Amino acid sequence: MPSPNGVVALCDANNFYASCACLYNPEIREKPVVVGGDEGARHGIVLSKNYHAKRFGIQTAETLNEARRKCRDLVVVRADFDLYLRFAKKLWAIYHDYTPLVEPYGIDECYLDLTGSTRLFGGGKEIGDDIRRRVREELGITVTVGVSFNKVFAKLASDLIKPDATVLITKENYKETAWPLPASRMIFVGSETYRKLLAMDIYTIGDLAKADEERLKLRFGKNGLLLKIYANGYDMSPVDPGAVPVNxxxxxxxxxxxxxxxxxxxxxxxxxxxxxxxxxxxxxxxxxxxxxxxxxxxxxxxxxxxxxxxxxxxxxxxxxxxxxxxxxxxxxxxxxxxxxxxxxxxxxxxxxxxxxxxxxxxxxxxxxxxxxxxxxxxxxxxxxxxxxxxxxxxxxxxxxxxxxxxxxxxxxxxxxxx
Amino acid sequence: MGKVKTAVLAHFTLDEQVIPLRLETEDGARLKIDRVRDARPAASLKAGASGVRYICDCTAYNDGEEVPVDGLRLFRDDDGWFLE
Missing domain, CATH: 3.30.1490.100 (DNA polymerase, Y-family, little finger domain)
Known part of the structure; x- marks a missing residue:
């Protein structure tokens, strides 16, 4: 179990597939680039995009044809999953230099329990900064590190600023940083849940934190109570290095x-x-x-x-x-x-x-x-x-x-x- | 594009380090590595790769003449060795 004074980080590789593709192809680095599936097999969707492509309003999961309509000079790179796996393993090796408690959450994200590491490497912010520096220098890509006292807020923090940033949500500041954000920014609140929350006049994470338990329970069952617990920063789920992220x-x-x-x-x-x-x-x-x-x-x-x-x-x-x-x-x-x-x-x-x-x-x-x-x-x-x-x-x-x-x-x- | 493939003669130590000793580029230039100043995991943004970067002081052999070459950036990645 994580201690109440735990330090949890979520390291998220920015535009992971596109970043790997751009690293290995310097000539396209300054162009709008997307990594796409196989168009011949009708898997022609945008899997990842770089920031130049993002400026054209290109969205992940839209078709490559739609993306090309938004940007004529778009460079489409075929996905190379072997490369991404190699890079993911290199990222994980760096994370393991700071803690053995690393839980992969998708190929480009990992939770790190840094509670026991702070005496060795400094506080969460220092470790986050060091991880970012090493990833930038050693791998040539960037990560955003969200640091908080539990996994839910660490994930939220990592989504706040991109790319290449260390973002802190602490016990002291979570009401100022997390609570004003739309409830949809919190993990476990999908578009459907958010729609239902809006219908209940719950707009922000703060609203969710203060929402009436009975109303939430009536609408979402026990998951409604969980959402309230998470919004209040009471998530105690451990970073589990042995966990296979499987539902x-x-x-x-x-x-x-x-x-x-x-x-x-x-x-x-x-x-x-x-x-x-x-x-x-x-x-x-x-x-x-x-x-x-x-x-x-x-x-x-x-x-x-x-x-x-x-x-x-x-x-x-x-x-x-x-x-x-x-x-x-x-x-x-x-x-x-x-x-x-x-x-x-x-x-x-x-x-x-x-x-x-x-x-x-x-x-x-x-x-x-x-x-x-x-x-x-x-x-x-x-x-x-x-x-x-x-x-x-x-x-x-x-x-x-x-x-x-x-x-x-x-x-x-x-x-x-x- | 900023990436010169090289053949390398290297010493593989018992503690699994790899120390380059000599190299020969695709165009036939040959260098002896006198000293490895620094070796660390690094990305090469110029060449487009990520691996181990060696900064080496070398001696190049040019028509029988020995020319010192300091601070040569030699990379080893999954695809082999190259100069930036």
Missing amino acids: GVSHSNTLPYDATTPEEVRSAIYMLSEGVAIRLRSQGLKCNGVQIYIRDNEMASVIRQGQLQYPTYLAGEIAAKGFEVFTEKYRFVKPIRTIGVKAISLQDQFKMYQLDLFGDHTHRERLERAEQAMDDIRARFGKNAVMKAGNLGSKDLTGHLGHNSETNPLIELYDIHT
């Missing part, structure tokens, strides 16, 4: 062509579920629920989910639940561009669960052994060495088996999609 394991893919029939969607869900199941097994996890993500050709997206009867890491069960959720909870009118399958409510694979009298658990165990055998074959002979006959046609829809979402190279590190 789910997911695969998603923009299809090479829009899916117009349930059968096409079914194929994609089955193929994606296969990848999800492989990763669950490799992590020793089972899921209790399945969430699907659908984005249509007008870029409207929805998320729907359902609970499983038993915890599972079987691709067939995940896919069947995913398709059931799709057919029962989604109104399929427009062609579908992107489909994602996420295993949620995860648990250890060996955790006990209640069987029922009539289920065929021997059959399930056999299926588990069969899928584990497939994993062994893939480990020895490659990802595509074996696949289910039903998935053969799906290959065209979703790319190769075990295809990782290209927006999250953390998968390579953790084999987990957060």
Whole structure:
């Protein structure tokens, strides 16, 4: 547990992908640059942009075509995830020179518990400044370091000033610095939550801190109380170096062509579920629920989910639940561009669960052994060495088996999609 | 573009340090490294790389003539050795 007088930092690499790309290509450094996905495979979105591109109003996640419309001279660099991983590891090595308590939060962000380091290296501000100097000199990129007494405010601080700054939110100043900010700036307050907060006349983090508990609880359940706790600076969650930042394991893919029939969607869900199941097994996890993500050709997206009867890491069960959720909870009118399958409510694979009298658990165990055998074959002979006959046609829809979402190279590190 | 690839003869020490001894550039220039003044992780903004930077005092061999070259910036990164 963090001590009440803890020092927590959140180090956030500024425009990480674009910064790496610009470092290795000095000739484009002073031009507007974005790092984009593969346009040929319809992954043509902006993954990262430099500050020159930002001046043109280019946004992360918009299509490259939209970005080019905003800036004719835009330089588009193809993503190089091996490079980003190498750089992430170099960043982590620097952070570990200050504390062993480093918790990666995405590829370009890390929480550092500096509570025990201050006697060696000075206060949070000094350590933050030193980390920034070293990253700038040794890696040629910049980081913003948010320093505070808990993770929520450290994250908030790191978002306040960019690039290359150390920002402090202390117990003495949080009411002046954090509370006047819009509630949407606080982690865990997404656009939907913010919309609901606004409807309750809660505009700022300070409003949230002072909000009536019962009203929050009524509107958001226990999460509403958590938001109030965070806004008051009472977050006590530890920086966990062993934590895998996982609330789910997911695969998603923009299809090479829009899916117009349930059968096409079914194929994609089955193929994606296969990848999800492989990763669950490799992590020793089972899921209790399945969430699907659908984005249509007008870029409207929805998320729907359902609970499983038993915890599972079987691709067939995940896919069947995913398709059931799709057919029962989604109104399929427009062609579908992107489909994602996420295993949620995860648990250890060996955790006990209640069987029922009539289920065929021997059959399930056999299926588990069969899928584990497939994993062994893939480990020895490659990802595509074996696949289910039903998935053969799906290959065209979703790319190769075990295809990782290209927006999250953390998968390579953790084999987990957060 | 500010990056001259070099071949390097180096001493790999038991404590896993790498100390360059001689180098030869792509255009055939040959230098003997007399002293490594400084070695540290560094980025090269000019050449576009990030690795270990060695600042070396060297002797260049030019048509049999020995020419001292001080403060040469030699880099080693994932792609190999180069001069800035």
